[in-house]
Amino acid sequence: MRTKKLLTVSLTAALTIAALTANGVIVSADAEKGTIKVAASATPHAEILEEAKPILEEEGWELDVTVFDDYVQPNLVVESGDFDANYFQHIPYLDNFNEEQGTHLVNAGGIHYEPFGIYPGTKEKLDDLEEGDTIAVPNDTTNEARALLLLQDNGVITLKDGAGLEATVKDIEENPKNIKIEELEAAQVSRVKDEVAFVVLNGNYALQAGYSVSKDSIAHETSDSEAAKTYVNIIAVKEGNEDSEAIKALVDVLKSDEIKDFINEKYDGAVVPFDDSADSEENTDADAAEEDAEAETEDAE
Template sequence: MKKWLLTGTVLLSLTGLAACGSDEANNSTEGLYDDEELVIGVTAGPHEQILEKVIELAKEENINIKSQVFTDYVMPNVALAEKEIDLNIFQTEPYFNAFKEDRNLDLVKSFDTVSFPMGIYALNVKDVAELKDGAKIGLPSDPTNSGRALLLFEKAGLIELDPETGINSTVRDIEKNNGNYEFIELDSAQIARQLEELDAAAINTNFAIEAGFVPSKDAIFIEPKDSPYVNHAAVRTENKDDEILEKLADIYRSEEIEKFVEEEFDGSVIVSW
């Protein structure tokens, strides 16, 4: 797997920066999009692939979009807040809310996109019931994805959590560990590459796909289709009402994109509309 670094370049002209940043530009009718380029940040993998298709459709409507690809979950929001990109598409609402509160970022949700069911993966077993006592199980270390993974483990019958903690659960909230499992928290982007050292692990879909897995087929347990973890587009608050966002949402949530997602990802990525 490729090195986990921010990829691509973050280049904006002085005109673009002024359009996004100055009070004069914010009060103009141009807003977020100045008819030159809309820079959208996405994580590598499915979000990147879907955006490439969106870019094709947007060109037909004379909307120019540039994709800025990231390989972690931190920099897309930082780059958005610092006006290096115009919006991003990569995260669930629980993660977004926790991140922007922690960093005091003036960002808002724009529109829902797709869902990536988190799955449990293993190299040597084909069912969670085959995991032995004391098995080493990996999960993401960031609070939002950690809580999500623990809820997945509970649904799979591996543990029982404090019913009061919900999506905010941590390993300390495990009330019953049915197999004396050892839970190891790792960076989300690193888990797939360390799976050989684990008996199983909860892996986000984009990282699982990048590692060569087909989530709908290779996961030994996967979130149900009604999972609340829908991904969405995020934008700076000052730009939340920009007209271009409505146009972009219509393109992203079109029948063409829905068909592309269904054919390309075989149930591993689910549309939200």
């Protein structure tokens, strides 16, 4: 009789556990993994994060996204520990910010890149540029250089040799039409489009201004360019947190096929998922070549 009672109790317990699991009660323990606080630009970063929320929720993480409209505070709140990560910037900007501000932020994963473009203001074609016309560009170090390099690639100006990613207006060597380069905070550039001949925009601000890279830009960085790899937008965290469970979960979801499909469908080429497999293959090939060279050296000896 006692054995029968024990079997009954065990069966009841098993059924209860199954019911709880089916109703999500036991599974909900995963939901207590914690909250991931991320600072982001509105477009496309916060939009992409919103798409990632339900996927992370299924894995037990709550994603808390706060939108910032500048390029300074998102880094400061991560450095202070108030936020776990931010999503708005590329590596050159991060490196420059760390150097200038003394912060300790690192790249936890590349997610997407946004082709930089030249967009019409009061004029429609670069051939229409006249003596003394104005072109507006971002004024932060890396993005200004990127804008100037794009203008150089399209024959508007010529920069001094070696100016590269630190180029400023002071590095303009040739300016045949004496074009005035108006340097503005990145968020302000699109707002003067009715006052200047052209604007050179970051991808996210182009989207906010209602521009389509594929339809509206006069010229833009190509998807296979070195710029695309250099300016991949990343998840940035304070040094030491890049391998935390929360950050790894966030990066994995943002690099998932679901999010890649969302980006491709929504942004029409203005935002492109970053595929680091090509870089990995290049590194593997380089490593293999190095090993072959070492083997040849050993054989020669």
